[in-house]
Amino acid sequence: KCLPVVPQDKLVQKVTSRESRGYGMQILTTDCHKLLGNIKAKHSEAFVIMGFTLFDLYPRDEWNFVFGQANRATGVGIFSFARYQCAPPNFLRRCMAVLCHEIGHLFCISHCIWWECIMNGSNHDEESDARPMHLCPMDLGKLVEAFGGKIDIVAREQALAEFFTAHGFAAIAEW
Structure with a gap:
């Protein structure tokens, strides 16, 4: 089942971001997990929720990027199209x-x-x-x-x- 899109302007207000070398804005995966967890809470029938984004992703300040990241504990994950040229x-x-x-x-x-x-x-x-x-x-x-x-x-x-x-x-x- 596909859920409604979270508009880009609303997403960037709810997550930590930084500039990436060559890929524009990067968003913090753990913030995305929290946002997706809130969405999942409204859909009790969902076993997992996966988010897709055009923003580049990073899991913590020390890391350059990740293609995607899942959180087993909350049953949510996210992946990015940003690096696929x-x-x-x-x-x-x-x-x-x-x-x-x-x-x-x-x-x-x-x-x-x-x-x-x-x-x-x-x-x-x-x-x-x-x-x-x-x-x-x-x-x-x-x-x-x-x-x-x-x-x-x-x-x-x-x-x-x-x-x-x-x-x-x-x-x-x-x-």
Whole structure:
């Protein structure tokens, strides 16, 4: 379900911001989490809430940026389109990867250090692009567990393959 857009002028009044080198205004992810948490409180049926923004993001003063960040405790996350200056197929793939990665965190899946997995961490475009669009077997098991074992893995993989094929990502669908 898509919720109404928070207008840019209202957003910047509610979050801490700073200027970013080359990307304009950056907004503090933890402030975004608070704002999204307030929105989530009004939607009791929501398990998670993900926010999208064109502003660049940073999680604390010492950090340069993050592509996205999730808060497991509150069930909210945010990701930014700001650093994606690429052609449409790559743009869509990068957005899907960050969105799925952050939602994975909301289902209590940490960064994967064992296999190539969508839950691998990334600090720049090359790492993000090298990350596959699928969960490794270990993290897929964690997702199934998060849903109380009520995920039909075969049906899930077939639905993902159909989605990727329909949206021009045949190579990902073949996996």
